Amino acid sequence: MIDLTEITRIFKMGDQSVYALHEINLNIATGEYVSIMGPSGSGKSTLLNIIGLLDRPDSGRYALDGKNVTDLTETEQAQTRRDKIGFVFQSFHLVPRLTAAENIEMPLILGEIPPDERKSRVADALQAFDLQSRAQHRPAELSGGQRQRVAIARATILRPKAILADEPTGNLDHSIGAEVMTLLEKLCQEGTTLIVVTHDRELSARAKRHIGMRDGKIVTDSS
Amino acid sequence: MTLNDTLLISLRAVTSYRVRSLLIILAMALGVAAVVMLTALGDGARRYVVNQFSSIGTNLIAVMPGRAETSGAFLGATMGRTPRDLTLKDAQLIGRLPQVRRYAPLNVGVAELSAAKRLRDVTVLGSTADLIPIRHMNLAQGSFLAHDSEHSAQIVLGAKLAEEFFPTSNAIGQRIRLDENRFLVTGVLALQGETMGYNTDEIVIIPIDYAQSLFNTTSLFRILVEARSHSDIPSAKEAIHDTLKKSHDGEEDVTIITQDAVLDTFDRILHALTLAVAGIAAISLAVAGILIMNVMLVAISQRTPEIGLLKAIGADAADIRHLFFAEALWLSLAGTIIGFLFGQFGSLLLRLAYPQLPAWAPAWAIIAGVIVALITGILASLLPSSRAARLDPVQALSKK
Ligand SMILES: Nc1ncnc2c1ncn2[C@@H]1O[C@H](COP(=O)(O)OP(=O)(O)OP(=O)(O)O)[C@@H](O)[C@H]1O
Numbered sequence A: 001m002i003d004l005t006e007i008t009r010i011f012k013m014g015d016q017s018v019y020a021l022h023e024i025n026l027n028i029a030t031g032e033y034v035s036i037m038g039p040s041g042s043g044k045s046t047l048l049n050i051i052g053l054l055d056r057p058d059s060g061r062y063a064l065d066g067k068n069v070t071d072l073t074e075t076e077q078a079q080t081r082r083d084k085i086g087f088v089f090q091s092f093h094l095v096p097r098l099t100a101a102e103n104i105e106m107p108l109i110l111g112e113i114p115p116d117e118r119k120s121r122v123a124d125a126l127q128a129f130d131l132q133s134r135a136q137h138r139p140a141e142l143s144g145g146q147r148q149r150v151a152i153a154r155a156t157i158l159r160p161k162a163i164l165a166d167e168p169t170g171n172l173d174h175s176i177g178a179e180v181m182t183l184l185e186k187l188c189q190e191g192t193t194l195i196v197v198t199h200d201r202e203l204s205a206r207a208k209r210h211i212g213m214r215d216g217k218i219v220t221d222s223s
Numbered sequence B: 001m002t003l004n005d006t007l008l009i010s011l012r013a014v015t016s017y018r019v020r021s022l023l024i025i026l027a028m029a030l031g032v033a034a035v036v037m038l039t040a041l042g043d044g045a046r047r048y049v050v051n052q053f054s055s056i057g058t059n060l061i062a063v064m065p066g067r068a069e070t071s072g073a074f075l076g077a078t079m080g081r082t083p084r085d086l087t088l089k090d091a092q093l094i095g096r097l098p099q100v101r102r103y104a105p106l107n108v109g110v111a112e113l114s115a116a117k118r119l120r121d122v123t124v125l126g127s128t129a130d131l132i133p134i135r136h137m138n139l140a141q142g143s144f145l146a147h148d149s150e151h152s153a154q155i156v157l158g159a160k161l162a163e164e165f166f167p168t169s170n171a172i173g174q175r176i177r178l179d180e181n182r183f184l185v186t187g188v189l190a191l192q193g194e195t196m197g198y199n200t201d202e203i204v205i206i207p208i209d210y211a212q213s214l215f216n217t218t219s220l221f222r223i224l225v226e227a228r229s230h231s232d233i234p235s236a237k238e239a240i241h242d243t244l245k246k247s248h249d250g251e252e253d254v255t256i257i258t259q260d261a262v263l264d265t266f267d268r269i270l271h272a273l274t275l276a277v278a279g280i281a282a283i284s285l286a287v288a289g290i291l292i293m294n295v296m297l298v299a300i301s302q303r304t305p306e307i308g309l310l311k312a313i314g315a316d317a318a319d320i321r322h323l324f325f326a327e328a329l330w331l332s333l334a335g336t337i338i339g340f341l342f343g344q345f346g347s348l349l350l351r352l353a354y355p356q357l358p359a360w361a362p363a364w365a366i367i368a369g370v371i372v373a374l375i376t377g378i379l380a381s382l383l384p385s386s387r388a389a390r391l392d393p394v395q396a397l398s399k400k
């Protein structure tokens, strides 16, 4: 499903070039559960951003679902992102002035889903993530675990093919983090590709495939 | 994202950031209110003057002795000529012109009015019966120089004078003295208040021949002429000019002023003034525009992570641009509407405070004010919203 060929991403800082990603080759099949580990600055987030079409590589080829997505226009990228990718971030990234239900609804609004269908899908999602009683609360009134559940509900509301989670438990207590991971794993069992960046060995061990990175390169890849 | 959702979501942002929104709306509203109120004031002043002019008569032409020189001023002076008097005969000649509906010779002076134990100085108008309709005066009671009494010593009292001199009895039929002369009160003017600088409630009107003997003159102060219609005014003016020139042995020694010309001048001046004031008020709209731009830029930098998030969940540049654009549109729309209401309310207060001033903002000013405000808001939001749309999602997301 995800096909990266010789992907390189360079950041220029003054006259210095940082190879955030250096000729990465990576294939991930639909429904895989992959964890990415590596020291800080090894390029994990950059890799995830490129897979999620938030960032473009400086060279290399990226095929998503067999389709070359390297040269998509900004709008096409946005559409692909909306329909195929769900992001989960360490810091949740909920819109503070919107309620939990409204945050979950945002991708449906961007996808121009009719309001009636939006309502029922949001209701389903609230139920699936056990958030019914928090539907009308704003993010500031939610606990960290609840916020991340809202974020996951939002990431999955359009039933994406892949969920990209960048340290999803980084801001959560250990036990709450484990609960959140269980939720993500459940989605994976239902067929969604799951890629998780983490610093936590224990959590990483739960994945079926483990990728290790260092200095913009994949150094280990074991199943 | 549909237009409907764009409008709703941006409205949510407007109502969520209350202080920011109120600040912008207030700035916008003040600008619009200033345009509405100041033009109401300016146009009110213009209409006040126009009304005053119309209230003293319609299609009026005033003839006065002496030439208002605009060039070659000292020609007459060096030849040692004083302008010829304007006489009753001149007035009668004018009265015969076909363009003239009616005319009234006029003398004005001050005399001492006395009756019983009361006595005071009053302004005396000497004229003929037609003065009353020409000057749009109304008699509350009685008459002035009714047909069978054209040469009797009669007097019409201003409403206030009648009240003052005859507080308990009816003034009509009473005798009253003007200096040494006795007059019979035949009429009382309706209460009218002040128009064009003098108060008809405190004047008296007597027949022209009595006035001329009272002030010991044969010259008229002026002749008031009412043309048959508005379109007759220019030809009436010309005919009066020719008639008087002939009767004055070819001398052009009178000044003829039409109410129209004076009115036009005032109308133009006050309209220009209103425009200038509207322009100054519009500057405050430009200031509001700059404020909107700055506040929007600040809002964008505060909401950078949110913009990054929206992009991550599938918003493209156009969606973001539309959202911020719609936000600015809501703000300027609200500011414009509230400013319009403020302005109308302020104009209402002006009208209450100065009942004589018809302080209504003219339609052109309201339309222009609203359009300028909306355009200002739109222009001011172009830069911020396109800046938001261009944000790189990865960097936006990582901004704290
Ligand atoms: N916008 C940027 N500008 C310049 N350099 C950048 C930028 N983003 C990332 N980098 C650099 O690219 C390299 C990889 O960064 P990346 O964020 O992918 O690391 P990471 O593995 O996610 O680290 P962490 O575990 O700390 O999140 C780092 O050296 C970082 O400094």
Ligand SMILES: [Mg+2]
Binding pocket: A044, A045, A046, A166
């Ligand atoms: Mg990272």
